[in-house]
Amino acid sequence: MVTIRDVAKASGFSSTTVSIVLNNAPLSRYIPPDTKKKIERAAKRLGYRPNQFARSLRSRRSHAVGVMVFDMTDPYCTLVLRGIENTLYQSSYLPILTDVHNERARFERYLEMLLDRRIEGLIVLANWLFLDINLLADVEKSSIPTAMIGCELKTDSISSVIVDNEVGGYLAMEHLHSLGHRKIAFIRGPKGLTDTTPRWRGIRNCARDCQYEIDNRLIMEIPESRDPMSSFDAGQKLTEDLIRQKRPFTALLAFDDMSAFGAIRALTRAGIRVPEHCSVIGFDDVATSALYTPALTTVRQPMEAMGASAVGVVVEGINAVLEKRDVGATHRKVAPELVVRESTRSLL
Amino acid sequence: MVTIRDVAKASGFSSTTVSIVLNNAPLSRYIPPDTKKKIERAAKRLGYRPNQFARSLRSRRSHAVGVMVFDMTDPYCTLVLRGIENTLYQSSYLPILTDVHNERARFERYLEMLLDRRIEGLIVLANWLFLDINLLADVEKSSIPTAMIGCELKTDSISSVIVDNEVGGYLAMEHLHSLGHRKIAFIRGPKGLTDTTPRWRGIRNCARDCQYEIDNRLIMEIPESRDPMSSFDAGQKLTEDLIRQKRPFTALLAFDDMSAFGAIRALTRAGIRVPEHCSVIGFDDVATSALYTPALTTVRQPMEAMGASAVGVVVEGINAVLEKRDVGATHRKVAPELVVRESTRSLL
DNA sequence: AACCTCATCGGAAACGTTTACGGGTCGAAA
DNA sequence: TTTCGACCCGTAAACGTTTCCGATGAGGTT
Numbered sequence: 001m002v003t004i005r006d007v008a009k010a011s012g013f014s015s016t017t018v019s020i021v022l023n024n025a026p027l028s029r030y031i032p033p034d035t036k037k038k039i040e041r042a043a044k045r046l047g048y049r050p051n052q053f054a055r056s057l058r059s060r061r062s063h064a065v066g067v068m069v070f071d072m073t074d075p076y077c078t079l080v081l082r083g084i085e086n087t088l089y090q091s092s093y094l095p096i097l098t099d100v101h102n103e104r105a106r107f108e109r110y111l112e113m114l115l116d117r118r119i120e121g122l123i124v125l126a127n128w129l130f131l132d133i134n135l136l137a138d139v140e141k142s143s144i145p146t147a148m149i150g151c152e153l154k155t156d157s158i159s160s161v162i163v164d165n166e167v168g169g170y171l172a173m174e175h176l177h178s179l180g181h182r183k184i185a186f187i188r189g190p191k192g193l194t195d196t197t198p199r200w201r202g203i204r205n206c207a208r209d210c211q212y213e214i215d216n217r218l219i220m221e222i223p224e225s226r227d228p229m230s231s232f233d234a235g236q237k238l239t240e241d242l243i244r245q246k247r248p249f250t251a252l253l254a255f256d257d258m259s260a261f262g263a264i265r266a267l268t269r270a271g272i273r274v275p276e277h278c279s280v281i282g283f284d285d286v287a288t289s290a291l292y293t294p295a296l297t298t299v300r301q302p303m304e305a306m307g308a309s310a311v312g313v314v315v316e317g318i319n320a321v322l323e324k325r326d327v328g329a330t331h332r333k334v335a336p337e338l339v340v341r342e343s344t345r346s347l348l
Numbered sequence: 349m350v351t352i353r354d355v356a357k358a359s360g361f362s363s364t365t366v367s368i369v370l371n372n373a374p375l376s377r378y379i380p381p382d383t384k385k386k387i388e389r390a391a392k393r394l395g396y397r398p399n400q401f402a403r404s405l406r407s408r409r410s411h412a413v414g415v416m417v418f419d420m421t422d423p424y425c426t427l428v429l430r431g432i433e434n435t436l437y438q439s440s441y442l443p444i445l446t447d448v449h450n451e452r453a454r455f456e457r458y459l460e461m462l463l464d465r466r467i468e469g470l471i472v473l474a475n476w477l478f479l480d481i482n483l484l485a486d487v488e489k490s491s492i493p494t495a496m497i498g499c500e501l502k503t504d505s506i507s508s509v510i511v512d513n514e515v516g517g518y519l520a521m522e523h524l525h526s527l528g529h530r531k532i533a534f535i536r537g538p539k540g541l542t543d544t545t546p547r548w549r550g551i552r553n554c555a556r557d558c559q560y561e562i563d564n565r566l567i568m569e570i571p572e573s574r575d576p577m578s579s580f581d582a583g584q585k586l587t588e589d590l591i592r593q594k595r596p597f598t599a600l601l602a603f604d605d606m607s608a609f610g611a612i613r614a615l616t617r618a619g620i621r622v623p624e625h626c627s628v629i630g631f632d633d634v635a636t637s638a639l640y641t642p643a644l645t646t647v648r649q650p651m652e653a654m655g656a657s658a659v660g661v662v663v664e665g666i667n668a669v670l671e672k673r674d675v676g677a678t679h680r681k682v683a684p685e686l687v688v689r690e691s692t693r694s695l696l
Numbered sequence: 697a698a699c700c701t702c703a704t705c706g707g708a709a710a711c712g713t714t715t716a717c718g719g720g721t722c723g724a725a726a
Numbered sequence: 727t728t729t730c731g732a733c734c735c736g737t738a739a740a741c742g743t744t745t746c747c748g749a750t751g752a753g754g755t756t
Contacts, residue, residue: 003742014706019744027745030703052464053405054742057711062401064444072430075423075635082420085447089454094461096412097445099433106437113442116400232639258639265641287423288636291580291606293613351712362736367714375715378733402712405741 002046011042018043022050056118064094065121065314066114068107072099074228075258075286076127076303080149083307084123091315093120102128102226107135115142121314126151128193128228145317147310151194152331159313159329163301165195168336169202172253172281172299175338177210180347181251181279185218185242187235187263189255192224196255199283203253218242218249222259231255235262243270250278250347257282257289257298264292264343275345285339294342302334309334350394359390366391370398404466412442413469413662414462416455420447422576423606423634424475424651428497431655432471439663441468450476450574455483463490469662471655474499476541476576493665495658499542500679507661507677511649513543516684517550520601520629520647523686525558528695529599529627533566533590535583535611537603540572544603547631551601566590566597570607579603583610591618598626598695605630605637605646612640612691623693633687642690650682657682 004022008015013035020027021039028036042048056062067084069077081097088095096119098110114122115138122139127150139146140157147159176184186203189196207214220238222231235254239262242249252267254260260282264274272278274294282289285300313330320327355370356363361383368375369387376384390396404410415432417425429445436443444467446458462470463486470487475498487494488505495507524532534551537544555562568586570579583602587610590597600615602608608630612622620626622642630637633648661678668675 001742004744005742015743016706016708016745017704020705023744025744027704030705032704035704049464051405051742052466053401053408053410054711055744057399057401057405057713057741058743058745060401060711067445072433073426073635075426078421078423078426081445082447085420085445086449089458092461094444094446094465096442097415097429097433098442099430101434110437113440116397117442118400229635261639261641265639265643268641287421287577288639291609291613291636293609293616293641295613349712352714353712363713364715364737365735368735371714373714375734378735380734383734399712402741403714405711405743406713406715408741 001051002048004048004050006046007039007043007048010046011039013039022048060118062118062120063092064096064117064119065123065311066117066119067095067097067123067125068110068114069097069099069125070127070129071102071226071228074127075288076150076228076284076301077125078287079303080125080127080307083304083309084311085307086304087308087311087315091311093315104135108138111138115144120144120318122146123310123314124148124151128226143321145314145321147313147317149306149310153329156329159310159317159331161306161310161313161332161334163306163336164333165198165336166202166205168283168299168301169199170206171202171336171338172283173203173206174210175297175340175344176251176253176279176281177206177212179251179279179344182212183215183218183249183251184212185239185249185252186214186220187238187252187254187259188219188221190222190224199255215247217245217247222255229258231258232262235259236266237262239263239266240270243267243272251344252278252280254280254282257284257286257296260296260298260343261288261292264294264296275343279344281344289339290341292343297341297344298339300337300339302337306334349399350396352396352398354394355387355391355396358394359387361387370396408466410466410468411440412444412465412467413471413659414465414467415443415445415471415473416458416462417445417447417473418475418477419450419574419576422475423636424498424576424632424649425473426635427651428473428475428655431652431657432659433655434652435656435659435663439659441663452483456486459486463492468492468666470494471658471662472496472499476574491669493662493669495661495665497654497658501677504677507658507665507679509654509658509661509680509682511654511684512681513546513684514550514553516631516647516649517547518554519550519684519686520631521551521554522558523645523688523692524599524601524627524629525554525560527599527627527692530560531563531566531597531599532560533587533597533600534562534568535586535600535602535607536567536569538570538572547603563595565593565595570603577606579606580610583607584614585610587611587614588618591615591620599692600626600628602628602630605632605634605644608644608646608691609636609640612642612644623691627692629692637687638689640691645689645692646687648685648687650685654682 004015008018021036100107149161152160222234282296282298285298289296289298352363356366369384448455497509500508570582630644630646633646637644
């Protein structure tokens with residue numbers, strides 16, 4: 001291990017000067033160029049790499065941010081994580097990734113570990129979360145900049161980045177209605193999810209604006225479950241129920257892409273072709289949607305951008321505490337986008 | 349910030365004793381129980397949390413392992429990552445996740461950052477890698493325990509965990525043949541991938557054993573590309589080519605699940621129903637396969653187990669260097685498993 | 697001649713742990 | 727009485743940085 005003292009010895013200067021030069025500290029204005037040269041030469045020649053432990057101990061900075069995911073296997077996570085990673089990379093922070101498995105104990109344990117590591121920021125990917133608000137008490141009092149993706153918080157110490165579910169719901173409904181569908185079935189999200197209500201509100205608003213009357217008997221609801229994949233099974237089963245009901249519908253608006261996939265399978269198995277006999281629209285635009293047969297029409301959440309945005313908020317927060325400014329929590333609500341592919345078709 | 353000295357003061361003992369007690373160091377045998385009690389009380393009362401920086405500086409341990417992924421968006425990664433995360437959690441290491449984006453520069457930069465953090469182990473997820481062997485020179489001389497998933501290495505300083513591609517290829521071929529298919533089309537992997545050759549060898553071995561003669565005009569090959577998703581487009585395009593060729597086939601053996609999805613889309617668009625008119629089999633069993641319509645028959649890589657296995661190897665390596673033993677690299681080849689779902693059907 | 701400013705550097709004190717070493721006490725064996 | 731373990735605990739030196747103070751000259755100003 002080559003230390004700064006080795007470089008000092010090799011270059012003939014003190015470790016103070018070496019440190020100042022190698023870090024381009026403010027004082028390095030006063031160091032003549034040829035001294036700098038010598039020091040840099042020596043450092044390079046010895047292959048000096050500063051010890052991050054010592055550096056962190058001294059500076060109280062870890063250059064790491066924690067990323068907590070509630071369930072990695074949710075395909076929703078992938079692109080968000082990519083966005084997070086990519087943006088952190090630009091700011092040369094490193095992400096410590098933890099997967100809570102939707103378990104309270106794991107959440108607490110991981111949070112402790114992350115705080116012990118003195119992470120400078122925290123990003124929580126609360127995609128499929130049955131929100132337990134007091135889980136976040138520890139986070140709040142830790143006073144490190146935190147952003148939550150996919151779940152709005154009342155507290156104003158924690159930032160959040162979410163998609164505008166209401167306009168998303170509106171977009172989906174509007175799309176189906178504009179295609180001429182007048183018998184639309186719905187698969188609502190589970191009650192516990194924060195996304196469920198605003199999406200439904202958007203749908204209802206659109207229905208009102210179109211003077212379309214929603215048939216209550218064509219509304220199904222996904223039961224609560226900790227597993228995001230369960231949405232697929234629920235979508236399939238509920239669609240089977242709808243079919244069995246013999247109440248005709250020409251389109252189906254699913255809560256998310258997973259349940260849309262389930263619906264498509266159920267329809268296909270029943271001999272109902274998508275989109276020829278029935279249109280299906282999802283929500284999220286997970287990677288699979290573009291690959292599905294038929295390719296899924298859906299409302300896209302700009303997931304990569306949301307990840308990037310969360311990092312932006314957190315990094316801004318970090319800079320704020322460094323400069324002893326304080327910024328309040330910022331809450332961003334990003335616009336979804338309708339992506340028309342093959343699973344919906346005009347009735348006209 | 350409450351330090352160990354605060355605890356010492358509060359409990360009336362020296363920081364030495366506090367450290368020994370709180371860490372259950374060997375010497376703590378000599379400390380009488382009631383001293384321990386007092387110290388633990390004080391620590392708890394003050395909410396003492398040891399500073400990991402200082403601890404790491406002293407002990408030269410980071411309790412972190414680096415995870416390098418070549419492309420996170422590859423659905424293959426998800427479950428492997430879950431396996432890695434879960435197993436690391438058991439051993440209370442934390443993962444630092446980096447995504448190389450298949451770029452050389454990024455790889456090198458990230459590797460430097462990880463080494464600077466003194467990671468104790470490294471796991472490389474080389475799923476879709478056009479192997480550049482000398483990228484790993486730095487890794488080798490760093491002498492930290494390293495495991496590579498999805499790519500066998502010649503070097504014996506780096507461990508590896510891979511699926512047995514040859515028996516996988518054999519299984520897929522055997523499945524189709526046993527269903528009675530005698531006109532089978534193939535989509536081979538790109539030349540640059542290490543998986544391609546052994547899988548194809550397995551297929552050919554099986555063909556030989558069954559006395560089935562492979563029709564060269566029914567063999568297509570995926571072109572090289574850095575993007576794992578490109579496999580889908582390639583699968584679709586190549587299948588279109590096959591169809592246009594007018595050379596009949598009743599089954600298609602795809603390189604991986606992505607290309608199988610592409611194939612299914614091409615077939616479906618051409619009015620060829622899967623599996624009624626043509627069976628399709630994939631490889632990997634990514635999460636989407638079970639959700640696809642039709643659900644995809646495929647050869648499963650036990651991805652979660654492979655992630656866990658890689659962690660096992662690395663942790664074992666870490667323990668080895670701690671105890672100054674040295675263990676050579678271990679190379680594990682895990683068995684794949686045929687998963688029969690809906691996309692293949694018997695001709696008999 | 698006394699005083700200040702700039703430029704250039706080094707000494708030494710932190711940051712919070714862990715641990716090698718040694719100093720006690722106390723009972724028992726020689 | 728001395729010696730010798732076995733216990734119990736504290737002093738101080740690391741680990742490798744960064745940074746607060748100066749120190750020293752050189753040159754310019756009062």
